[in-house]
Amino acid sequence: xxxxxxxxxxxxxxxxxxxxxxxxxxxxxxxxxxxxxxxxxxxxxxxxxxxxxxxxxxxxxxxxxxxxxxxxxxxxxxxxxxxxxxxxxxxxxxxxxxxxxxxxxxxxxxxxxxxxxxxxxxxxxxxxxxxxxxxxxxxxxxxxxxxxxxxxxxxxxxxxxxxxxxxxxxxxxxxxxxxxxxxxxxxxxxxxxxxxxxxxxxxxxxxxxxxxxxxxxxxxxxxxxxxxxxxxxxxxxxxxxxxxxxxxxxxxxxxxxxxxxxxxxxxxxxxxxxxxxxxxxxxxxxxxxxxxxxxxxxxxxx
Amino acid sequence: xxxxxxxxxxxxxxxxxxxxxxxxxxxxxxxxxxxxxxxxxxxxxxxxxxxxxxxxxxxxxxxxxxxxxxxxxxxxxxxxxxxxxxxxxxxxxxxxxxxxxxxxxxxxxxxxxxxxxxxxxxxxxxxxxxxxxxxxxxxxxxxxxxxxxxxxxxxxxxxxxxxxxxxxxxxxxxxxxxxxx
Numbered sequence: 001x002x003x004x005x006x007x008x009x010x011x012x013x014x015x016x017x018x019x020x021x022x023x024x025x026x027x028x029x030x031x032x033x034x035x036x037x038x039x040x041x042x043x044x045x046x047x048x049x050x051x052x053x054x055x056x057x058x059x060x061x062x063x064x065x066x067x068x069x070x071x072x073x074x075x076x077x078x079x080x081x082x083x084x085x086x087x088x089x090x091x092x093x094x095x096x097x098x099x100x101x102x103x104x105x106x107x108x109x110x111x112x113x114x115x116x117x118x119x120x121x122x123x124x125x126x127x128x129x130x131x132x133x134x135x136x137x138x139x140x141x142x143x144x145x146x147x148x149x150x151x152x153x154x155x156x157x158x159x160x161x162x163x164x165x166x167x168x169x170x171x172x173x174x175x176x177x178x179x180x181x182x183x184x185x186x187x188x189x190x191x192x193x194x195x196x197x198x199x200x201x202x203x204x205x206x207x208x209x210x211x212x213x214x215x216x217x218x219x220x221x222x223x224x225x226x227x228x229x230x231x232x233x234x235x236x237x238x239x240x241x242x243x244x245x246x247x248x249x250x251x252x253x254x255x256x257x258x259x260x261x262x263x264x265x266x267x268x269x270x271x272x273x274x275x276x277x278x279x280x281x282x283x284x285x286x287x288x289x290x291x292x293x294x295x296x297x298x299x300x301x302x
Numbered sequence: 303x304x305x306x307x308x309x310x311x312x313x314x315x316x317x318x319x320x321x322x323x324x325x326x327x328x329x330x331x332x333x334x335x336x337x338x339x340x341x342x343x344x345x346x347x348x349x350x351x352x353x354x355x356x357x358x359x360x361x362x363x364x365x366x367x368x369x370x371x372x373x374x375x376x377x378x379x380x381x382x383x384x385x386x387x388x389x390x391x392x393x394x395x396x397x398x399x400x401x402x403x404x405x406x407x408x409x410x411x412x413x414x415x416x417x418x419x420x421x422x423x424x425x426x427x428x429x430x431x432x433x434x435x436x437x438x439x440x441x442x443x444x445x446x447x448x449x450x451x452x453x454x455x456x457x458x459x460x461x462x463x464x465x466x467x468x469x470x471x472x473x474x475x476x477x478x479x480x481x482x483x
Contacts (some may be wrong), residue, residue, distance in 0.1 A: 007305055023361040024396070026325065026483070027350045036367065040382045055375035213461065232395045246383075247463045251374060294372040 038123035041133060041171040042179075043093065044287055045100075045250045047205040048219040048240035049259060049267045050181060053135040053169040055119050056094030059293035064104075065089045066262050066285040068255075073278030081281060088262040093292075108261045109254075115139035123171060137165040141265045158189035163264035167204070175209040183221065185269050192232045199269050200224040211248045217253070221268050238271040253285040322356040322407075324443045324480035331364060331476050335469040342376065342468065344369040351478050353443060355407045358399030360417065361478075363392055383425055384458050393423045397430075405436055412437040417447070426456040435438070443480040448473060 003028045042052035045062065056062050068082030078084065090104030090113075098119040105112050121134040141161050147154045162185070169179035181203035189195055205219035219240045228234040242255035258273035259266065260281055273279030329349035335342040346369045351362040366387035371377040381387040397419020399405065405413045418431040434447030452471045453460060462469050 023323075023352045023354060023359060024363075024394075026352050027361060027363050040378050059372055093336045174386075246379075247461075248379075248402070248467065289375050291375075 035128040055100040068283035109143040113141040178206040323483040331479035358402035362395040
């Protein structure tokens with residue numbers, strides 16, 4: 001009898017003591033594990049010049065205006081490059097949460113460009129564990145400067161170039177993200193026979209958040225098959241360093257880079273400046289996001 | 303024999319306790335921020351909650367990442383910049399109906415109640431008392447409330463550039479429908 005009484009008392013005590021913790025346990029037990037997708041690996045769809053794995057979610061339009069000024073080493077007469085300005089603007093739209101498209105125009109070689117970017121895999125934890133996010137990027141560019149030699153037979157296809165990139169990124173923690181971008185550029189027409197039509201490069205980039213809204217970014221492309229000993233114009237590996245500054249619907253990217261062009265074909269294949277010589281261009285990207293269609297409320301819950 | 307009676311009593315006790323619990327995993331919480339510049343609204347349909355009618359205690363658990371906004375960018379900023387939901391993934395409320403006697407859980411009707419407890423958001427815990435209603439329906443309970451909280455109280459800093467767009471206080475709406483456990 002005593003034993004039963006004791007057991008009874010203990011049970012009573014347990015119930016009264018842990019009522020709320022008990023309720024909490026009840027909730028935790030019933031909660032099924034979910035897949036949590038990593039968000040905001042980068043603040044913008046560009047790390048600096050090159051694309052990041054980020055894409056516009058469905059129904060969001062990104063209007064981007066970018067400038068690269070002249071070379072810092074052009075001196076005070078040119079106000080360290082600020083007298084010259086090279087512009088690129090683009091409209092970029094998320095068709096679905098995994099597919100975005102964009103069109104743009106750059107003053108560099110009066111180039112029109114268009115791209116698609118597919119988000120193939122997203123970094124996640126929980127039920128489904130995925131260590132990296134993977135996107136595929138492909139673009140086409142048409143330069144429209146007047147033919148240098150109008151006398152010869154010129155083909156429209158000579159103006160075209162194509163770029164493809166596999167973007168692989170990991171958000172290591174809240175502050176630090178890295179990306180590797182194997183890249184391929186094909187130019188239909190090159191100046192001489194010795195210049196390669198196909199260029200291969202490995203890109204690497206990353207960001208470190210300094211505050212919640214400011215991050216330090218850097219990006220580098222290593223050209224695998226550009227040999228300056230025989231190419232008509234020596235080219236160098238592009239290196240870009242700068243800051244992302246986020247203010248609500250805008251992201252400002254301040255950038256120092258040795259490339260003038262703001263599209264893949266240009267900054268991967270045609271970077272003629274060298275950091276060591278002071279051929280550095282200051283520039284900025286401004287991104288303004290507009291919501292064109294509101295998302296259906298349950299789209300994420302599916 | 304006595305032992306047997308004791309055991310069966312215990313079993314009955316345990317049974318009666320569990321039968322007085324009502325739970326849901328898809329309760330609804332939304333919040334609304336109004337400024338002359340902009341209205342911001344977010345909704346969460348995956349709120350977990352449990353009520354024990356024997357003592358009026360209740361616990362709510364809210365995954366911050368389950369709040370969805372009309373604009374994807376807002377949702378990203380909400381999680382990344384304001385709530386830091388990777389660090390603090392959940393908001394929790396633990397509380398108690400203060401005037402439990404005024405609710406007759408046997409009789410289908412709507413009762414006005416005051417619930418007091420601790421609310422934890424963004425790693426800050428505050429005492430809170432809210433007025434709400436509990437409606438006893440056949441085979442369940444419904445709970446509704448609306449209250450105001452200030453992001454500042456929970457150490458959520460709003461930078462100067464967006465201070466015009468985000469209200470100092472936001473209205474929180476809770477709509478829950480509980481089923482017996």
